[in-house]
Amino acid sequence: MILLDTNVIIDAHYGVGDHRVRAMNLISSAVNNTGAAINCMTLAELYAGPRRGEDIEEDMRRAGVAILDVPIATAAICGRAYGL
Numbered sequence: 472m473i474l475l476d477t478n479v480i481i482d483a484h485y486g487v488g489d490h491r492v493r494a495m496n497l498i499s500s501a502v503n504n505t506g507a508a509i510n511c512m513t514l515a516e517l518y519a520g521p522r523r524g525e526d527i528e529e530d531m532r533r534a535g536v537a538i539l540d541v542p543i544a545t546a547a548i549c550g551r552a553y554g555l
Contacts, residue, residue, distance in 0.1 A: 472506040475536065477516040480509065484530075502535040510541045 475498065482494035501507035509517075509531060517527045531538055 472508055472537070473501040474539075475501070475507055475509050475513065477509075477513045480513065480517060480531075481520070498534065498536065506537065507535065508537040508539045510539045512541075514538055 479494045479497060482490045483498055485491075486494055498507055514527070514531075520527075528538060
């Protein structure tokens with residue numbers, strides 16, 4: 472499963488030109504191959520944008536993107552992996 476960054480979601484919805492096309496293709500490919508998801512932090516960042524949160528959640532589910540409730544215990548593991 473691929474965990475999508477907020478910027479990928481924003482580019483897919485509001486981007487223009489190549490940025491929008493690449494973001495949409497990335498999401499589509501992930502959904503069709505390994506699966507795609509956002510975590511609760513990405514969802515929070517999207518809630519801060521111009522759209523209502525309920526609409527964002529529905530869009531994600533309709534596109535086949537899972538919304539993960541990632542526990543805080545994963546922070547240390549992800550931080551160490553990011554540092555590699």
